Amino acid sequence: MGTLIVAAGSGRRFGGHKQFERVDGVTLLDAAVERARSVSNRIVVALPQGVELPRSSDQIAYAIGADTRTGSVANAFRQLGDGFDYVLVHDAARPFASQTLFERVVAALARGCEAVIPAVGSVDTLKVVDNGFVLETLDRAKIVRVQTPQGFRYDVLAQVVATRREASDEATIAEELGYPVTVVPGEDAASKVTLRTDLERLRLPRVGLGFDIHPFGAEGDGDLVLAGRHFGPPGLIGHSDADCLAHAVADAVLGAAGIGGLGDLFPDTDPALSGADSMRLLSQCRERVESKGYRIHSIDATVITERPRLGPSLGDLGAALEECLNAPTVVKAKRAEGLGSLGAGAGVATLAIASIR
Template identity: 70%
Template sequence: MTVGTLIVAAGSGERFGGHKQFERIGGVSLLDSAIAQARSVSNQIVVALPLGYELPESTPELIYTFGGATRTGSVANAFRVLGDDVEYVLVHDAARPFASPALFERVVAALARGCAAVVPAISSVDTLKVVEGGMVRQTLDRSSIVRVQTPQGFARKVLAEVVEAEQDATDEAAIAEQLGYPVTIVAGEELAAKITLRSDLDRWRIPRVGLGFDIHPFDPDGGGDLVLAGEHFGPPGLVGHSDGDCLAHAVADAILGAAGIGGIGDLFPDTDPALRGANSMVLLGECLDAIAAKGYQIHSIDATIIAEHPRLGPSLGALGRALGTVLAAPVLVKAKRAEGLGALGAGLGVATFVVATVL
């Protein structure tokens, strides 16, 4: 059997506050996740994108086209460019990016058994009530009510009639039902939950952890100021290509590592003469932009400075606030002594360890 999947990704995301289909989780857009999940059963995928959007280059297996002003219009536009050899058609929402390949396979298996239209659904565990004017008017029997999801599957002839009907509906199965076709239910899954509001993203964000470390020796000539998180503590300063801010550097390493980008040296190599004496807090802000571009945001920062001198206890709150202002995230800064052990214990330099959590 030949299966084509139409992915509806042309909505404006009014309730979300923007085009949610291009929002990233774990560095991957919701749309790309939906495409990846559909590949296991699809001989061809057609994606309907917003009008005016620059269409990516298409291939025979993955075609991009423009959607319409409504969901029904978007499905119709995508259906028109579907290959003639496609026997069965799935319609899937880009806003359901984590529907599993197993769910796609269940829908396709039902079509292969001869079902005209197939929808995945899950039972409601909540009591359902009809409300009017802020008052409960009726309590429904939830045993006969299900929540319908996508992908929804259709014999090609059935979806052709749905498109030709030019009726507006929240899903194509509703139109098929109105046309007299039986609609078969297969087991849905919570993974196929729809992302509607920006807050819906939180349930899908998986924390990632990065470890940062940096160490610099004190300038033996005593020149310059010790700089930590952009704050100056007087001489002697630390030797470094930039301003030697080992706290900011370790934080940068931690957040870049958590996002899978690399380290601060990958973005700002110490061989670049333009970075001589650079303000590391400015560089840290650019590292934040880099992880944001991959769809990550900082959840928390935990930093430990190891130094014999100066005494940093009274300044730790200020250091955390300085970092928190740049990163727009909670930052905890602690200080420890090396208790006379090694070069750090001898007061020859400063080191910092940082653990960063990003979502």
């Protein structure tokens, strides 16, 4: 099995060579190559003109791309050589197509199919529009969105390349030549990166864990504060307002972004922070995380306390955190069931998990 990976585009709509963009430390091109390795005896990558070609090996070779996709595929195909029964053509702009999808296309070729494309159906209503007016509504049950890798019998792709026709994919030319094109199920993971904003859905979430605990003070030491909400005395002892829910969430968010902990940004040795509003500090933590290019995706927090009973207030606590962080938040409450100082009602603790992208 030979595989051609098309990575020669200029990325005009993306704003640069997207194939060299990194997602979680891996370039889109390297991710695409890695997916193809398991089913390929030889891979040829078509790279942009002007890029220095890496040294080729027995399994991976490189070709100079052309001004068009069809020309780049032709260059890569010539570099592949013969001796292959089947050839896959894959876009580097679809870096996370699964190994299962590759195997699905290969299995169809092994069954005797001459040209194979993965495709997914449309969930939207599709209309033909001209000059701002609808001309026709299409039957979406018969419409699919085509993906890669696409598979071809070697001689079929050889004929496709020999035509020197231009098309958005090689399956279109094979169809024009009269070959039946078989459709196998595609997948969302094989969606294409076209715009820079498309990278967001590819990035794996980062996760942070937060924990905070404070003891109760005396009756005259103020109110218990959780997520900025006051629950009456006795309050918790701390340098700020001792809002252990806000503190744990802040630690989780900062940890996910690799920034550190709440105490690193707002040390309890700073007299200016005495009695500080922890929700205001949490908002500043969110701003710090966003300044690094991340967005908070979700928060899950559990408050461990014997008193007060928080059940009726959990929705309000979650809403307060959602408003502060602009992210879906769930707050739960648990009892320590009489175990240790928490079980004896000596204080309140909170665990929180934050995911960011």
